[in-house]
Amino acid sequence: MSTATTHHDDHHGDHPTGLARWLFSTNHKEIGSMYLIFSLLMFFVGGAMALVIRAELFAPGLQLVNPEFFNQMTTMHALVMIFGAVMPAFVGLANWMVPMMIGAPDMALPRMNNWSFWILPFAFTLLLATLFMPSGAPASGWTLYPPLSLQGGNSLAFVILAIHLMGISSIMGAINIIATILNMRAPGMTLLRMPLFVWTWLITAFLLIAVMPVLAGAVTMLLTDRFFGTSFFNAAGGGDPVLYQHIFWFFGHPEVYIMILPAFGIVSEIIPTFSRKPLFGYTSMVYATASIAFLSFIVWAHHMFTVGMPLGAMLFFMYATMIIAVPTGIKIFNWIATMWRGSMSFETPMLFALGFVVLFTIGGLSGVMLAIVPANFQYHDTYFVVAHFHYVLVTGAVYAIMAAVYYWLPKWTGYMYDEMLGKIHFWWSTIWVNVLFFPQHYLGLAGMPRRIPDYAVQFAEFNMISSIGGFMFGFGQLLFAYIIWKCVRGGEKATAQVWDGARGLEWTVPSPAPLHTFDTPPLVEDNVAVHRDKLT
Amino acid sequence: MKRTNELIVAIAVLAVISVITWGVFAVGDNMPRGVTTYAQDVYQLHNIVLGIVTVIGVLVFTAMFTSIVLHRRSKGFQAAKFSHSTRAEIIWTAIPVVILVVMAVPATRVLIDMENTAGAEMNIKITGYQWLWKYEYIEDDISFFSALDRDSNRARQLGSGINPRDVENYLLEVDNRLIVPVDTRIRFLLTADDVIHSWWVPELGWKRDAIPGMINEAWTLIEEEGVYRGQCAELCGADHGFMPIVVEAVSREAYAEWVAGQRQELADAAHDAARLWTREELMDHGSRIYQAQCASCHQDDGRGIEPAFPALVREGVPTGDLEHHLQTVLNGREGTAMTGFRDRLQPQDIAAAMTFARNAWTDEEGEVIQPSTIADLDQG
Numbered sequence: 001m002s003t004a005t006t007h008h009d010d011h012h013g014d015h016p017t018g019l020a021r022w023l024f025s026t027n028h029k030e031i032g033s034m035y036l037i038f039s040l041l042m043f044f045v046g047g048a049m050a051l052v053i054r055a056e057l058f059a060p061g062l063q064l065v066n067p068e069f070f071n072q073m074t075t076m077h078a079l080v081m082i083f084g085a086v087m088p089a090f091v092g093l094a095n096w097m098v099p100m101m102i103g104a105p106d107m108a109l110p111r112m113n114n115w116s117f118w119i120l121p122f123a124f125t126l127l128l129a130t131l132f133m134p135s136g137a138p139a140s141g142w143t144l145y146p147p148l149s150l151q152g153g154n155s156l157a158f159v160i161l162a163i164h165l166m167g168i169s170s171i172m173g174a175i176n177i178i179a180t181i182l183n184m185r186a187p188g189m190t191l192l193r194m195p196l197f198v199w200t201w202l203i204t205a206f207l208l209i210a211v212m213p214v215l216a217g218a219v220t221m222l223l224t225d226r227f228f229g230t231s232f233f234n235a236a237g238g239g240d241p242v243l244y245q246h247i248f249w250f251f252g253h254p255e256v257y258i259m260i261l262p263a264f265g266i267v268s269e270i271i272p273t274f275s276r277k278p279l280f281g282y283t284s285m286v287y288a289t290a291s292i293a294f295l296s297f298i299v300w301a302h303h304m305f306t307v308g309m310p311l312g313a314m315l316f317f318m319y320a321t322m323i324i325a326v327p328t329g330i331k332i333f334n335w336i337a338t339m340w341r342g343s344m345s346f347e348t349p350m351l352f353a354l355g356f357v358v359l360f361t362i363g364g365l366s367g368v369m370l371a372i373v374p375a376n377f378q379y380h381d382t383y384f385v386v387a388h389f390h391y392v393l394v395t396g397a398v399y400a401i402m403a404a405v406y407y408w409l410p411k412w413t414g415y416m417y418d419e420m421l422g423k424i425h426f427w428w429s430t431i432w433v434n435v436l437f438f439p440q441h442y443l444g445l446a447g448m449p450r451r452i453p454d455y456a457v458q459f460a461e462f463n464m465i466s467s468i469g470g471f472m473f474g475f476g477q478l479l480f481a482y483i484i485w486k487c488v489r490g491g492e493k494a495t496a497q498v499w500d501g502a503r504g505l506e507w508t509v510p511s512p513a514p515l516h517t518f519d520t521p522p523l524v525e526d527n528v529a530v531h532r533d534k535l536t
Numbered sequence: 537m538k539r540t541n542e543l544i545v546a547i548a549v550l551a552v553i554s555v556i557t558w559g560v561f562a563v564g565d566n567m568p569r570g571v572t573t574y575a576q577d578v579y580q581l582h583n584i585v586l587g588i589v590t591v592i593g594v595l596v597f598t599a600m601f602t603s604i605v606l607h608r609r610s611k612g613f614q615a616a617k618f619s620h621s622t623r624a625e626i627i628w629t630a631i632p633v634v635i636l637v638v639m640a641v642p643a644t645r646v647l648i649d650m651e652n653t654a655g656a657e658m659n660i661k662i663t664g665y666q667w668l669w670k671y672e673y674i675e676d677d678i679s680f681f682s683a684l685d686r687d688s689n690r691a692r693q694l695g696s697g698i699n700p701r702d703v704e705n706y707l708l709e710v711d712n713r714l715i716v717p718v719d720t721r722i723r724f725l726l727t728a729d730d731v732i733h734s735w736w737v738p739e740l741g742w743k744r745d746a747i748p749g750m751i752n753e754a755w756t757l758i759e760e761e762g763v764y765r766g767q768c769a770e771l772c773g774a775d776h777g778f779m780p781i782v783v784e785a786v787s788r789e790a791y792a793e794w795v796a797g798q799r800q801e802l803a804d805a806a807h808d809a810a811r812l813w814t815r816e817e818l819m820d821h822g823s824r825i826y827q828a829q830c831a832s833c834h835q836d837d838g839r840g841i842e843p844a845f846p847a848l849v850r851e852g853v854p855t856g857d858l859e860h861h862l863q864t865v866l867n868g869r870e871g872t873a874m875t876g877f878r879d880r881l882q883p884q885d886i887a888a889a890m891t892f893a894r895n896a897w898t899d900e901e902g903e904v905i906q907p908s909t910i911a912d913l914d915q916g
């Protein structure tokens with residue numbers, strides 16, 4: 001096993017203080033913290049927009065906003081949550097934890113790391129500024145389908161520039177993570193000894209590098225169609241509006257896995273810790289992750305079954321999509337096998353991880369239903385799809401992020417968070433998130449399309465229930481912010497180990513983790529370090 | 537000992553989860569059964585798949601919660617040491633594959649059926665516009681537009697003060713329904729004029745996108761007479777939520793009668809376009825057309841919602857220069873939500889709506905535009 005490293009903070013030169021400390025920081029822990037704080041802020045911004053949507057949908061009739069603004073809210077909510085809340089949270093976690101988990105002193109490219117973060121506030125300033133422009137924020141959905149997206153005003157240019165910046169930030173972050181993992185592992189930390197969080201991030205980073213340029217290309221073509229007279233997507237000029245959808249979803253489907261693979265990694269860390277038992281089927285977990293990543297490139301058209309594709313294409317995309325359920329199933333079964341005959345305890349990170357397993361599974365199962373093309377002709381673009389992707393994204397990705405925050409918060413701050421409040425946060429969220437999203441399955445099946453500001457009265461009851469769930473869930477998240485704030489300020493002292501069942505290099509350094517860790521690389525002698533048994 | 541214990545708890549957990557699942561199904565809505573053989577196939581397929589994923593979910597959660605109940609540290613349960621089992625992993629790879637094949641077979645069959653659009657007895661072309669539908673009966677040479685009806689349209693305005701519950705079929709009623717005969721294989725040709733829309737009536741079992749520059753095909757054969765309601769399903773701008781679809785399936789005889797009636801109306805309309813109208817007639821007809829076609833953007837009082845939807849009562853366009861006004865209404869404005877009405881309305885409708893807009897909000901007497909003027913322009 002490794003030895004805990006000592007604290008050297010002087011040989012890295014002077015450390016600036018105040019604003020400069022954060023502006024110029026090249027330290028993976030500081031940058032990780034900034035990413036996480038930024039993400040939390042965006043989570044509340046995007047959440048406020050969601051509450052505008054749910055408030056308008058509380059009852060039939062238009063009470064609060066006009067349809068145009070409603071569409072701006074759905075569009076901005078999704079863009080802010082995906083690119084501002086979920087993705088930066090995972091990058092923040094990677095920044096903090098990947099070096100500590102592989103025994104590296106920092107990220108491989110620290111200056112680029114500073115850039116990748118500091119681009120984001122500018123990107124989101126541009127994006128959010130469109131709300132205050134005369135032509136308003138984009139209102140064509142986060143998918144920005146032409147020709148609709150080309151009807152908006154000049155603010156489209158700001159949105160596209162913002163997306164370019166986010167893409168640059170993501171690609172730089174991904175390059176950094178790959179370089180760190182491939183080059184900076186401690187002696188003995190072979191690839192197949194790496195913790196699963198590191199593995200899933202390695203694969204995610206490759207996905208990011210592969211698809212962010214595709215998104216950039218798609219929106220650039222929108223830009224030239226809108227402002228420079230090209231006709232990529234304009235049928236009247238010989239273009240093809242469906243081409244955009246193919247390009248977008250070639251990015252978009254891997255993107256959804258970008259948002260879930262690191263979550264798989266987090267859950268694969270937490271469940272063994274609190275089951276006090278090695279992760280079941282480590283190698284098959286790694287292979288399952290890799291096959292999901294591969295398959296994610298050949299299923300994109302399942303988002304567009306209704307555009308009118310040849311029969312053969314629809315069959316191909318249906319079968320390919322269904323196959324994804326196999327490696328996804330393997331993961332779920334392996335997590336349960338990890339719990340099986342373990343010695344489980346239920347601290348807040350474990351609660352969120354278990355909540356993840358149950359609720360993500362529900363989202364995965366509705367995903368399988370959506371893959372069935374003839375049925376998809378009914379489900380597509382209804383609230384059934386809205387329910388599906390919120391189960392995988394909110395109770396999937398976001399739950400995993402919350403689990404991770406509770407799990408590693410004592411390592412970051414040196415204090416234990418308030419366990420009682422953490423549990424209340426979990427139960428409150430879990431009850432209301434289901435009140436919020438489960439009835440949306442019913443609404444979709446009964447015939448309510450998505451992205452509408454008003455609806456027929458037969459949909460009133462379930463919409464009202466869903467809105468109540470939304471407000472309760474939303475306000476409950478203030479508790480999350482309070483718990484974090486409280487934990488940063490103080491509390492019971494955390495030990496280096498924090499959780500008795502935890503394994504891995506990050507638990508060998510003191511809590512709070514000093515600014516510089518593993519200046520001398522630790523030696524990794526066996527698998528125990530990474531939640532695996534002594535064999536292999 | 538350990539195993540029997542696990543078995544007993546698993547049965548109890550299974551019972552609890554089954555009851556919860558039953559409750560979840562009992563309170564909710566399901567997909568409608570549908571009124572075509574195809575729709576019923578889809579409904580059945582949906583139920584099969586839903587059944588399968590539900591059973592999988594229940595079993596997975598049973599295993600998980602059995603473990604949560606029994607294998608706790610607080611009960612002094614000692615953790616086992618195992619961390620892999622090739623046999624188990626092969627089983628839970630193979631079984632899902634088999635289940636997926638079981639689902640894929642009927643799915644493939646139903647899809648092949650849907651995609652075979654041959655053998656149609658009649659063809660209807662559907663064109664999506666922001667925010668209404670145009671229906672063209674190819675063989676019977678009838679065509680008309682179908683938009684949200686006036687009652688719903690009034691009630692749905694922001695702060696209208698009208699309770700949607702007092703409006704019959706709120707948001708699911710149109711001015712002109714799509715009338716079709718039952719027991720007739722109908723092929724639909726779908727396209728759009730401006731942005732992408734999607735034509736969806738759940739009872740028919742499918743939705744299909746209407747895309748500018750492309751023609752999509754779909755078919756139906758309705759077996760029961762009745763009124764079936766649906767909506768545009770693809771975000772198409774501000775009033776995407778307000779472009780319903782109403783299909784009225786009638787007997788073949790009733791359909792033939794309706795076609796004859798339409799023919800007569802067509803002849804009357806041609807006459808109307810040619811004759812001279814009075815100011816009162818134009819204002820009266822115009823107020824109805826304005827309500828149905830223009831008010832959703834330019835508002836009842838003509839003040840619009842700046843900047844997206846310009847006011848009509850200011851100086852300048854279009855209550856200003858008549859030529860400019862005509863151009864805008866007939867041909868639309870590139871890059872805005874204003875589409876041309878040249879093909880969407882009869883000359884008398886356009887003339888009336890323009891007359892209305894030029895006179896309704898001013899005390900001065902504005903120009904009167906005659907249907908024949910528009911009709912002549914249309915020829916040119």
Ligand code: HEM
Nearest residue numbers: 256260302303325364367368370371380381385389392393
């Ligand atoms: C078993 C795995 C899954 C399957 C089979 C599956 C299948 C599908 C299908 C077929 C659709 C298209 C529905 C439609 O629009 O008609 C869809 C939509 C979606 N899925 Fe999944 N899915 C799975 C897992 C996931 C995961 C893990 C995520 C993200 C964490 C995700 C996020 C989404 C999102 C965001 C959409 C909607 C995008 C939009 O239209 O705006 N899905 N899924």
Ligand SMILES: [Cu+2]
Nearest residue numbers: 253256302303
């Ligand atoms: Cu997808």
Ligand SMILES: [Cu+2]
Nearest residue numbers: 768770772776
């Ligand atoms: Cu629409």
